[in-house]
Amino acid sequence: MIVASFVTDSNFRAVLYIVSFGLFIYGLSGLTGPKTAVRGNRIASVGMAVAIVATLLVPHLSNVVLIIVGVAIGTAVGVPAARQVKMTQMPQMVALFNGVGGGAVALIAWVEFRDSGGFADVPTYVAIFSCFAAIVGSVSFWGSNVAFAKLQELITGKPISPFGPAQALVNGLLLAVAVACGAAIVAGSHHEILIIGLLVAAALVGNLLVLPIGGADMPVVISTLNAFTGLSAAATGVALNNTALIVAGMIVGASGTLLTQQMAVAMNRTIPSVLLGGFGGEVTAA
Amino acid sequence: MVTNLSILVLAGFVGYAVISKVPNTLHTPLMSGTNAIHGIVVLGGIIILVQGAAPGFLNKLLLVIAVVFGTINVVGGFLVTDRMLEMFKGGRGRGQADVEAGPSEDGPKA
Numbered sequence: 162m163i164v165a166s167f168v169t170d171s172n173f174r175a176v177l178y179i180v181s182f183g184l185f186i187y188g189l190s191g192l193t194g195p196k197t198a199v200r201g202n203r204i205a206s207v208g209m210a211v212a213i214v215a216t217l218l219v220p221h222l223s224n225v226v227l228i229i230v231g232v233a234i235g236t237a238v239g240v241p242a243a244r245q246v247k248m249t250q251m252p253q254m255v256a257l258f259n260g261v262g263g264g265a266v267a268l269i270a271w272v273e274f275r276d277s278g279g280f281a282d283v284p285t286y287v288a289i290f291s292c293f294a295a296i297v298g299s300v301s302f303w304g305s306n307v308a309f310a311k312l313q314e315l316i317t318g319k320p321i322s323p324f325g326p327a328q329a330l331v332n333g334l335l336l337a338v339a340v341a342c343g344a345a346i347v348a349g350s351h352h353e354i355l356i357i358g359l360l361v362a363a364a365l366v367g368n369l370l371v372l373p374i375g376g377a378d379m380p381v382v383i384s385t386l387n388a389f390t391g392l393s394a395a396a397t398g399v400a401l402n403n404t405a406l407i408v409a410g411m412i413v414g415a416s417g418t419l420l421t422q423q424m425a426v427a428m429n430r431t432i433p434s435v436l437l438g439g440f441g442g443e444v445t446a447a
Numbered sequence: 448m449v450t451n452l453s454i455l456v457l458a459g460f461v462g463y464a465v466i467s468k469v470p471n472t473l474h475t476p477l478m479s480g481t482n483a484i485h486g487i488v489v490l491g492g493i494i495i496l497v498q499g500a501a502p503g504f505l506n507k508l509l510l511v512i513a514v515v516f517g518t519i520n521v522v523g524g525f526l527v528t529d530r531m532l533e534m535f536k537g538g539r540g541r542g543q544a545d546v547e548a549g550p551s552e553d554g555p556k557a
Binding site: 182185186188189190192193194195198199201202203205206209212213216217219221222223224225227228230231232234235236238239240242243244246248251252254255257258259261262264265266268269271272273275276284286380383384387390391393394395397398399401402403404405406407408409410411412413414415416417419420423424427 | 448451452454455458459460461462463465466467468469470471472473474475476477478479480481482483484485486487488489490491492493494495496497498499500501503505506507509510511512513514515516517518519520521522523524525526527528529530531532533534535
């Protein structure tokens with residue numbers, strides 16, 4: 162009994178979270194060198210296991226079956242997908258995995274909205290961070306799916322510009338709609354249509370942002386969306402008051418941004434030219 | 448909240464510092480590795496479920512989908528990264544096992 166109350170103590174959980182993000186940082190620094198990369202990745206995965214176990218160490222577990230079902234389905238889908246994918250198809254696989262991460266962020270924000278009666282009984286900052294997470298998560302989910310579809314040649318790898326030169330303007334307007342929905346929610350409006358409108362507008366932004374980009378530039382786009390998902394995960398962490406989420410998400414957000422820059426430089430591109438221009442018509446394995 | 452914001456800002460600088468310089472060949476594996484790490488959002492879904500918050504069928508359905516998505520992100524992300532790096536290591540083993548330290552620009556493309 163003493164052991165049980167010790168491991169379910171919130172301080173013990175906090176310590177495990179610290180161990181976990183320590184392992185993330187150490188693993189990530191390993192990933193930057195050719196000799197240490199394999200070990201670095203495995204260290205980071207141990208960190209992830211520690212974080213998940215720590216999260217389950219609460220005094221009264223609810224919905225255990227649902228969690229097991231969710232993890233089992235996710236594993237059953239993720240493991241074969243990762244095992245069987247061809248080496249040349251790796252970039253689109255990363256896009257897909259990144260997309261589902263963003264989707265998870267958006268869904269969590271939606272549930273938070275529903276559960277708190279439209280953020281009625283929570284501090285304002287929770288509403289702000291949740292709306293941010295919902296917008297960025299939705300953009301990342303849909304943008305990544307389009308990136309996957311392009312690289313997998315489900316749709317043409319050539320730039321598609323439904324609105325021609327007005328593309329940037331349309332994207333800006335849609336983003337403004339999403340932000341306006343978020344602002345209304347933060348200001349105290351509780352209609353569920355607002356969060357749905359926010360998610361849909363952000364989804365359109367995600368689609369329209371990636372459609373005009375050619376296949377050759379996709380690695381830079383995927384890296385950008387990867388950084389986005391990291392930032393949205395960090396915002397979810399602030400909203401849920403969870404240190405592991407904040408640190409892991411923000412590390413990915415920051416390192417992902419820097420990595421995007423380095424990739425763009427290595428490909429003789431700038432990030433704005435990739436995101437705004439319709440370059441790179443040919444699909445190449447990156 | 449202020450504590451959380453401090454953690455947020457500091458973690459941002461850590462992320463920047465850790466990835467200061469990366470050889471080109473490691474760009475894709477590193478992207479994939481960081482991708483796996485943000486799969487930590489799976490915790491968000493688990494936390495809400497484990498606390499028994501958010502009753503109702505739709506809420507639970509959305510949360511289970513979120514957990515499925517997060518798990519795919521984590522498991523798939525780490526496995527794919529591992530496979531990319533294994534290929535990397537195999538290539539080194541054949542040709543350049545004795546390259547000691549420092550970023551090598553001439554490894555096989557991952």
